[in-house]
Amino acid sequence: VEPKYDGERIMIHWDRAQDKLMLYTRRQNDYTDLYYKFLPIVRDLLRCRSCILDGELLIWNRDTCTFKPFGHNRTYAISNDPTSVEQFCYCAFDCLYHDGHDLTDMALHHRRATLQRAVRCQEKVLEVVKATRVETLKEVLLALDKGITQGDEGIVLKAWDSPYVPGERKLKWMKLKADHVSGMGDTLDLLVLGGYYGTKFGQKQISHFLLGVQGPASSRQQLWHTLCKVGSGYNSVELQALQQHFNSRWRPYDKRSPPPHLDGWETAADDVPDVWGEPEQSLVMEVKGYSFVPSTKFKVGSTVRFPRMLRIRRDKAPEGVLNTSQLQELMESSEHLKSALACIDNFQLNADVKRVQRQTAGAGASAGAG
Template sequence: MAKQRTLDALFGQSSEPDAKKPRLQKEEDDEVEADEHIDANAAEKTAESVVKNVVSEPSWKSGSPIQYATLVETFSKVEATTKRLDILQYVTDLFVKVIAHCRKTSMECASENLLYTVYMCINRLCPDYEGLELGIGEGLLVKAIAQSTGREVIRIKKELEKQGDLGLVALASRKHQPTMFQAQKLTVPSVFKQLKEIARATGAKSQDKKLGIIKRLLAACVGEESKYLIRSLEGKLRIGLAEKTVLVAVAHAVILTSLGAKASKTDKDELASILESGTNIVKAVFSELPSYNVLIPALLEHGVEGLRDRVKLTPGIPLKPMLAKPTKEIGEVLDRFENRSFTCEYKYDGERAQIHGYIDEQGQQVICVFSRNSEDMSKKYPDLVVQTPHCLGQGVTSFVLDAEAVAWQPLHIAQAERADATDGRLLPFQELSRRKRKDVKAEDIKVSVKIFAFDLLYLNGEPLLNQPLDERRTKLKQHFVPVADEFDYAIHRDCQTTEEIQTFLDESVASGCEGLMVKMLEGPDATYEPSRRSINWLKLKKDYLSGTGDSLDLTVIGGYYGKGKRTNVYGAYLLACYDENSETYQSICKIGTGFSEADLDAHYATLKPLELTQKKGYYDVGDAKPDVYFEPRVVWEVLTADLSLSPVYTAAKSMIDARGISLRFPRFLRIRDDKVPEQSTAPEQIAQMYRAQAVASKKQRGRDDEDDFW
C-alpha cells in the first residue's frame, strides 16, 4: 500500500484515501513519502555512476576557470531528456568536475566557479533579496543578434514568429555568419560577470552599454553557446532544470569530491545512504538561509558535516516562509488536531512581511522588510522601517518577525468618521495595493500600514525555529510591545469545538479579515518549517467554505478583445499556472467575471504595454486561442467553483490523465503584487486540488444516496 501511494504521488494517479487517516494527513504523508522515494533513488543513481566511474575528465585545463562550452554541453544533455534522475546525474557530474579541477588552484577558485555555475543553472545573478535583474527586452536582443550577425532585424523577427524561440533564431543566425577570426573562448566566470554588468547598467546610455556587451558575447559564441546565452538573457533557459534539482546536485557533488577516491571503493548502498543523509542536511540548512553566496563557500570549506554549525538563520537574509494547507471544512480541522493543542489566529487581508532587525558593523540598528518571495520591501514600506523600533522591548538587539502588513485606518481618522470609534480599522488589501512599490517617500504615503506579528523566528542571536509555537509566542509577547496604529499581535483564540471555531471565524470576517489560520500549538509538530506547506498550519477562509478549498494565483498570458460595453478594453483573459520543471506557463482557463468597469480599464492600462507580437516559446496553451499574448508579468488571485478535466487547456496535463485541468466559473479576486509569475500555483498543486475535490464529491454522493433512500 505504501509503495502504491508513492507511485500515485509520483505519477499523478488517484487512489482511494486511507479510511483510518484524515485526508490532509494522508496528502502530507504521500508528499513526504514521494520526496523521500525520489531522493533515495537519486542517491542510488549517483552512487551507481560513481562505482562505474562515469564522471569523465573535463575538457578544460586543470585549475583554470570552467569553460562556458562545458556548461552548454550539460544544458544540451538536460534539454534532451525528461528523466529527472538523469538530469540530476548530468548536473552532479558537472559540479564534480568544477570542484575537483578548480580547487587545484585554490579553494577560492573552486568556490567562485561553482557559485557562478550554480547561478547560471538556475538563471539568476544573486539571491532574491538583492533584487538584481537583467531587465532586457526582446527588442534589444533582436537588435543585438542582427548587428552581431549582419542580418536584417525584419528577417530575424519573421524567423522568431516561426520558431517562437529567440535562442534558436540566434543559433541559426550564427551558423550563417562567416568567421573572420577565432575569439577567445568564453568561460562561466566571464559570462556571469558580464551578465551582472548588464544588470547594473543604468543611466541615459545604459541601453547602448547593454547592447555592446551582448554583441561581444555573441561574437565569442561557438556552437550552441549562442542559443543558451540568448535564453539566459531572456530569463528562460527552458531546459527543464528545476532549482531543487540543482541544490541536490550541489550536495551530491560536494560529498563525492570530499570522499575522493574512496567514493568508487565504497559499497553502493552505503554511498547512497551517505548521499541521501547529506542532501537532507543541505536542504534543511538552505531552507533557513537560502543564499548560495553563503552556502557554497561553507560547503567547500567545511563539508556537509560542519554545515549546521556555520550556516544558520541570520538577520538580513530572508528565509522562505512556512505556508499553510487550505481546508474548507471545520470538521477537517478537528480531525487533523484531534487530541492535540492548537490555536486559531485571524488571517489578515494584507501582505506577508518578514521583518529583520540587527546591529551592523558600525553599531547602527538596521531594519529590513521582506516579502513572502524574499523581495526587499524596505523602500516600499519606509514607514515600517521607522515604526518597528518603537515596539522593541528592552534588550532586543536582533530579531526576525513573521507578520502581516495590513492597510490601516488610524484612530483619529476613524473617530472623525464615527464618534464611537475606540480603535483604528482594518482596510482591505486593495487599499494596500494602491501604494507605490519603489522610491516611496514618507510625505507621499496616503495609506497607513499596521503590523500584526504572529511569530518570532530569531531573537538576540538565537534561532527559534525548532521551538514550539507556544514558546515562540510567549517570547514574542515578552520582547515586543503593542503600539497604537503601528504594531500589535495577531488576534488569536485557543478553540476546542466546531462551534467555537465557527464563532471565531465569523468574528474575524466581521473585523475585515479573510478567515482563520489554525496552527499546532505544542509539541514536536509545532515547530516552524521554512519553505514548506505543512498540515501543521491550516488556512480556513470564508471563500473556501463553499468552494474548491483554495484560491489560485495565476499569471495573465493572453487577452480576448471585448464586445459591447467592453469594446475598448479586453473582455476576457487567458490565465496560466507555472511549471518550474519545464519552465513553461500552462493554460488553465479563460476568465471574464469578477471585474468592475474600473477593473477592466485598469487591467487594460497595465496589460496593453505588455502585448507581444507572437506567443512565447514557453507558453503551453493547448487549443486556447487568445487574440493577443502578454509578457508574463501580472499575477491574479482567482477563485473557482470547481475544477474539471479539459481537452483545451494544459494545466497539470498527464498528471490525472491525458487531458489538462481547467477552472469552472473562475472569478477574479485581486492582483497579487507580492508574487512574481514564477510563484504562480504549480501544476502539482492543481492536480492535488482536483484529487481532493474528487474525494469530497465521492463522499457527498454517498450522503446524497442515503438521503434519496429515505
C-alpha cells in the first residue's frame, strides 16, 4: 500500500554522461522548461549515472505544512516571488531504468530497492513514497483510514511482485479513494457537538470534531446522540471559519460532569472530547463516509467509517439535522462497503492465483529435474 497524493504525475529522465535532465508527463509531454526551477534541486539529489523515475510533483507550503491542491504546480512554476513559502516536492514511487538497465520487467520490490539507492532523499524536496506491506482486509482499511485522515486522496494497492506496465493497472495496481468507493450512498447532515485538539495545517488547534444526530426529546431539552468524529475534508480556510465560529463558544469538557444533552454518553478516555458547545449555537456539517459500522464508542451504537466533511451547512438549523429514526433507515439501506470489499477481494484473489501458479511451476520444475 502506498499513499495516493493529489499531485502531477511526472517522470524524471536523467543521464549524467550527457548532463541531461528532462521532465515528462505520462503522455510524454515535455515539461522540462515549465519546471526549470526544480532542475538544479533534483540534479543534486540523484546518486546514479542514469535513471528514469516515476512519481508525483507537488507544491509544499512551509507555513501551513501542507501540500497545495492539484493545479497549483503551474501557478508556482511561473511565479517569481522571492518571499514565497512554497517549494517543489517530488514524491518518487518507482524506478524504471537505472545505470543502463531496464527494470520494467522486474518485480516491484526490486525496483523500489533500486529507487532507494538511486536518490538521496531530502524531506519535502525529493522523497521516496512510503510503502507498507499488507496481507489482510483489516490492514488495507487501516491504511485507507490513515490516508484519508492525513488528507491524501486515498491509497494505491500494488502487487509486490508486479512488473511495470505503463497505463495498465487492472489488478496489479489499484487505487482506492473516496470518489471510487462509497458504500453509504447518501450524505449526512450532522451537528457539531464537541472538538478535539490536533495538529492541522502546521498548528495545534481544535481540528477534529465530534458529530451527532438528534435523539429523543426529553421533557426538559432536546437530546443528542454522538455518531462519529471527523478530521478531514476541509481546507485551512474552512477550518479557520470553524474556529472563528466556535472559539468563543467552546467549553472545557469534564467527563465527570458531561453535558446533559448528550444523554449519558460514556466512552473511552481517548474518545472524550477536549471541548463542547451548546447545540443551539452550533453548526451543521454535511458529511460523507464509506459505510456504517458497529461501534461502542458512540451513543448511537454505530459510527461512520472514514467520515469527511463536504461543507458547512449555514443554511440549516440544528433542528434540521438527522434524527435517530432517519439514521436507522439509512443504516439499514447501506451496502457496508460492498464495492470496496469486492475490489479488495479481487485484488487478493489475483495475488492468491499468482502464488499458486508459482508454486505449481516450482513443483513441476522439481519433478522434471528428478
